[in-house]
Amino acid sequence: MLTNCVILAEPQGGAVAPVALELATLARSLSEQVTAVIYDVDAQEAAKTLGSYGVTAIISLGSTDSHLPGVPVADAMREVVSTVGAQAVLVAQSYTGRDVLARLSVLLDAPVLTNAVMVREVDGAVVADNLVFGGEKVVSSKITAPVQLLAIRPKSIASEAAAVPANPAVTDASVSSNTKANRAVIVSSHVEERQGPKLDEAEIVVSGGRGLGSAENYRYVEELAGLLHGATGASRAIVDAGWVPYAYQVGQTGKTVKPNLYLAIGISGATQHMVGMKGAKNIIAINKDKDAPILQIADLGVVGDAQKLLPRLIEAIRQRVGA
Amino acid sequence: MRLTRAAKAILDDSDAYGVEIALRLAEAAGGAEVILVSMAPNQEVQGVRTGLAMGATSAVVISDPALAGADALTTAKVLASAAQRVGADLVIAATESTDGYTGTVPAQIAALLDWPALTFAKQIELRGAAVSIQRQTEDGYDVVEADLPAVVSVTAGVVEPRYPSFKGIMSAKSKPVEQLTLADLGLSVEIREQVVAVEDAEARAAGQIVEDDGSAETEIINYLAQIKVL
Ligand SMILES: Cc1cc2nc3c(=O)[nH]c(=O)nc-3n(C[C@H](O)[C@H](O)[C@H](O)COP(=O)(O)OP(=O)(O)OC[C@H]3O[C@@H](n4cnc5c(N)ncnc54)[C@H](O)[C@@H]3O)c2cc1C
Ligand SMILES: Cc1cc2nc3c(=O)[nH]c(=O)nc-3n(C[C@H](O)[C@H](O)[C@H](O)COP(=O)(O)OP(=O)(O)OC[C@H]3O[C@@H](n4cnc5c(N)ncnc54)[C@H](O)[C@@H]3O)c2cc1C
Numbered sequence: 006m007l008t009n010c011v012i013l014a015e016p017q018g019g020a021v022a023p024v025a026l027e028l029a030t031l032a033r034s035l036s037e038q039v040t041a042v043i044y045d046v047d048a049q050e051a052a053k054t055l056g057s058y059g060v061t062a063i064i065s066l067g068s069t070d071s072h073l074p075g076v077p078v079a080d081a082m083r084e085v086v087s088t089v090g091a092q093a094v095l096v097a098q099s100y101t102g103r104d105v106l107a108r109l110s111v112l113l114d115a116p117v118l119t120n121a122v123m124v125r126e127v128d129g130a131v132v133a134d135n136l137v138f139g140g141e142k143v144v145s146s147k148i149t150a151p152v153q154l155l156a157i158r159p160k161s162i163a164s165e166a167a168a169v170p171a172n173p174a175v176t177d178a179s180v181s182s183n184t185k186a187n188r189a190v191i192v193s194s195h196v197e198e199r200q201g202p203k204l205d206e207a208e209i210v211v212s213g214g215r216g217l218g219s220a221e222n223y224r225y226v227e228e229l230a231g232l233l234h235g236a237t238g239a240s241r242a243i244v245d246a247g248w249v250p251y252a253y254q255v256g257q258t259g260k261t262v263k264p265n266l267y268l269a270i271g272i273s274g275a276t277q278h279m280v281g282m283k284g285a286k287n288i289i290a291i292n293k294d295k296d297a298p299i300l301q302i303a304d305l306g307v308v309g310d311a312q313k314l315l316p317r318l319i320e321a322i323r324q325r326v327g328a
Numbered sequence: 329m330r331l332t333r334a335a336k337a338i339l340d341d342s343d344a345y346g347v348e349i350a351l352r353l354a355e356a357a358g359g360a361e362v363i364l365v366s367m368a369p370n371q372e373v374q375g376v377r378t379g380l381a382m383g384a385t386s387a388v389v390i391s392d393p394a395l396a397g398a399d400a401l402t403t404a405k406v407l408a409s410a411a412q413r414v415g416a417d418l419v420i421a422a423t424e425s426t427d428g429y430t431g432t433v434p435a436q437i438a439a440l441l442d443w444p445a446l447t448f449a450k451q452i453e454l455r456g457a458a459v460s461i462q463r464q465t466e467d468g469y470d471v472v473e474a475d476l477p478a479v480v481s482v483t484a485g486v487v488e489p490r491y492p493s494f495k496g497i498m499s500a501k502s503k504p505v506e507q508l509t510l511a512d513l514g515l516s517v518e519i520r521e522q523v524v525a526v527e528d529a530e531a532r533a534a535g536q537i538v539e540d541d542g543s544a545e546t547e548i549i550n551y552l553a554q555i556k557v558l
Contacts, residue, residue, distance in 0.1 A: 017466065073463075073472055075435055075445060098431075100448050100465065107404075107435030107445070116399040116520050119430040136529055138427070145525040148399075156432075189444035189474040192460075196468040209557065233557060245485030251450070252467050257429065258484070266557055283532060287555050289548060295537070302532040305551045309540025318545040325549060325558055 007126060009089045010036035011082065013096040013105055014055060015074075016045045023206065024097040026058050026164035028157060032095055033059035033167060035126055040089050041173070042082055044069055048175045059167035062089070063175045070180075073189040075104030077180035080187075083112045084178065086152060093131050093153040095124070106156050108186075115150040122161040131155070140280040160205065160261040160284065197250040200227075202236045204253065209235030210264045210285070212255055213243060214278075216271020216292060218312050220248035225315040226270060232322050238262065238282075240272045256281035271311045274299025291315075339378040342422035344489035347379045349482050350420045351490075353454055361385045365410045367395060367403055371507055380500035381492030387503070388414060392510040399521040400428065404436030409513045412441065416477070418459065423448050423481040434481035444474040447481045 010032045014025035021043060032039040039059060043051045044066035052063045066081050082105065086094060094109065096102035098120055110117045121133035122143075131153040135144050148154075181187070204210065211230040213223055223243070230237045238260075239253040255262055257277040267285035272278060274290070274297055282288070283302060290303035291311045300306035307314065322328075339347075347364070354360040364379045364387040376387035388410050395406065411419050419438075424431035438445035446452075449461035450469065457476050462469045464483060492500070510516065538547050552558040 073444070073446070075447070076439075079439075100463075103431045104435045104445060104447055107400075107432035108439040110401050110432065111404075111436055111439035114401075116401045117430065117432055118521070119400070119432060132524060140529055143525075143527045143529050144523055145527075146521055146523050149520045149522065156430075185442045186438060186444050189446050189472050189478070191463075192471040192473050194465070194468070194470045199467075233552075241485065250468075251464055251483075258424065266552075266555065287551075288532075288535075289551060291544075295539075300537060301534050303537075304535035305547065306535065306537040307540055307544045307548065308537060309544055314540050314544055318548055321545045321549055322552075322558065 007036040007092045007131075009038045009040070009091045010093045010095065011040045011042060011085055011089065011091040012060070012094070013078070013082065013102060014041040014043045014051065015097065015099065015101050016043070020046055021051050021054055022097070023164065024099065024159040025055070027159065027162045028095045028097065029055055029058035029060050030164045031124060031157065031162050035093065035124065035131070038062065038089070040064060040085060040091070042066065042078070042085055044074065044078060044180065052173050052175050056173045057166050057170040058164065059171055060173050061171045063173045064178050065175055066178055066180045071191045072187055073104070073191060074101050075108050076184060076187040076189070079105045079108035079112060080181045080184065081178055082109055086113065091152060093155065095155050095157055098156040098158045102156055106154055110154050113152055113154070115152050115154050116148050117154045117156065118146055118148055119156040121155050121157050124155055124157065136280060138276070140276060140283055158261055160263045197252050199237070199250075199252060201230060202234070204236045204238055204255070205260045205262055207236035207262070208264050209233045209266045209268075210238045210255070210262050210282070211235050211268045211270070212238035212240065212272060212282070213270045214240035214272030215242040215246070216311055217243070218271070220246070222312060223248055225319065228319050229268070229315065229322070232319065232326065232328060235264070235266070240275075240278050269299050269303070270315070272299055273297050274302065339375040340422065340425050342424065342426055342484050343379075345484050345486055346420045346422045346482050347382055347384060348487045348489040349452060351383045352487070353418070353452070357454060363388065363414050363416065365407055365414070366390070367398070367406050369396070373505055376505060377500050378492065380503045380505075381496040382490055383496060385503070387505045388508060389505060390508045390510070390513065394510055394517055397519050397521070398517070399519060400430040400432045401436055402517045402519060404433050404440060405515060405517065406510070406513065407433070408437045408440035409515055410508070411437065413513065418476055419479040421479065421481045423483050434479050438479035441477070441479070443477050443479055445479045445481070446472050446474060449480050449482045450486050452480055452482065
């Protein structure tokens with residue numbers, strides 16, 4: 006067991022993000038003490054939540070004042086790492102997580118292990134498993150450095166509350182903003198509205214790809230998701246084509262989903278897409294090409310024209326649920 | 329143990345977007361130079377030739393046996409040093425490479441140069457000596473600004489990369505490509521990442537496949553009922 010580990014509990018909508026609880030769950034399996042760094046959230050609320058996931062200490066950075074978090078948060082984390090004598094730092098493989106980890110790696114001159122889906126301790130060293138080449142191979146790696154810097158893919162580890170909750174003390178620390186690098190400022194924020202459950206938390210995800218034929222046909226995906234109380238997703242091909250916003254994208258460079266049911270409609274099943282949805286419990290795919298790779302991993306694969314099948318499917322489900 | 333990439337060293341798909349953006353910004357700025365910087369094994373130039381054929385001015389390729397198996401931080405040290413050497417005031421990278429996809433290299437370069445990193449840009453604009461981007465977030469985007477010098481990483485799909493024209497391909501052959509070693513950059517590196525095992529991932533078995541003969545909706549509904557979704 007390690008003695009000290011630091012996690013970055015990044016904020017989401019005013020509270021700590023769900024992935025922070027995954028990190029806390031993982032960290033307490035590796036380390037006796039777990040220190041969480043938080044910012045832009047209510048510290049007492051965050052401490053209560055993180056404490057129930059076994060976090061033993063909290064460092065609150067207060068507000069980042071519209072600066073892009075990478076620089077100021079990494080600067081503060083370097084302090085924390087040296088104060089608590091951390092042997093490992095865990096962040097999420099998210100936008101912020103990667104920015105913070107990258108800068109921290111330069112400040113500590115320590116390499117990073119990214120995209121980890123599992124981390125374990127082997128004889129005092131930290132070994133991370135990473136899925137490469139589109140999820141075909143599992144590579145286990147370690148790093149020889151005093152501090153192990155790791156980015157964990159969201160949804161790789163199920164968050165579980167600790168059997169015995171901790172009662173972490175909150176220490177305030179300030180974010181420095183006087184380095185030359187800290188010049189990137191967030192001028193405005195834009196939220197792309199979407200209906201229904203959140204993509205990465207939904208139990209059912211209905212995703213569409215280029216096989217839908219047109220942006221207009223995406224409404225079938227929306228209708229189907231609505232009837233099944235699921236979230237709507239997409240392949241990158243149709244995000245790039247501007248049919249739906251980026252927030253819908255599932256895959257390596259989009260969201261990782263782990264629903265009970267994933268419905269892939271008109272999606273070929275490129276490795277970069279599959280890496281984001283392979284963890285679904287049940288997969289149904291509709292594709293007109295019987296050789297499409299997605300059919301190789303589907304529990305139920307339907308070879309057919311989605312544009313013809315979807316209206317019939319929607320109508321049949323409607324009758325069944327009486328909607 | 330080493331993880332070797334079977335594929336030939338070519339211009340990464342993701343990087344074609346970065347090259348395209350750089351060319352457009354340079355054109356808009358009235359003809360700034362676009363210099364490609366690449367770290368590649370065995371003086372491999374095929375990747376940068378593609379970028380030169382698209383219209384870049386020149387290239388720098390760093391090759392050194394000591395870089396075999398380089399981790400992202402080592403890669404960033406080499407690229408940052410090369411960027412400094414060519415006197416760049418804006419470094420553009422893809423947000424992540426297609427195979428390694430750590431997504432940390434651009435911000436590591438920025439940290440090494442003590443520049444700001446404007447990452448995950450889906451749109452980028454130069455306004456005099458400042459750069460403004462739309463940065464992807466989990467649920468939309470932020471407008472982020474900084475004055476130059478800066479590092480920007482661009483997401484794939486932001487622009488349609490141009491195809492090299494025949495003329496471009498021909499002229500690329502005579503464009504300057506500088507070959508450097510670690511010694512030329514005055515760097516020494518130590519690779520500290522170690523692969524301890526490579527195994528096949530658990531495969532998902534294919535399930536039932538049905539042809540839609542006009543009634544596949546029934547099969548789907550039966551399946552949904554079986555897993556208690558309906
Ligand atoms: C670095 C990198 C990262 C990437 N990250 C991601 C990512 O996060 N997510 C992602 O999705 N992709 C990602 N990609 C892109 C990925 O490689 C594929 O290009 C993309 O997933 C293809 O999308 P698609 O399946 O919708 O389109 P296509 O590959 O064009 O497939 C369309 C499918 O629809 C089928 N079809 C056509 N007409 C019909 C019809 N009428 N009815 C039924 N089926 C039909 C076709 O048979 C085909 O299988 C990434 C690529 C790179 C290089
Ligand atoms: C399967 C696999 C897994 C890996 N996992 C890790 C890991 O966990 N940690 C780690 O430290 N390293 C890892 N590496 C090594 C890492 O990929 C290399 O160090 C690589 O040179 C850096 O690229 P990246 O994919 O990390 O860059 P990213 O940060 O994903 O790439 C961003 C962009 O940086 C620029 N860039 C990156 N490398 C170069 C280059 N050589 N020349 C020019 N521009 C470049 C490009 O614009 C690129 O698109 C891995 C490599 C592989 C093949």
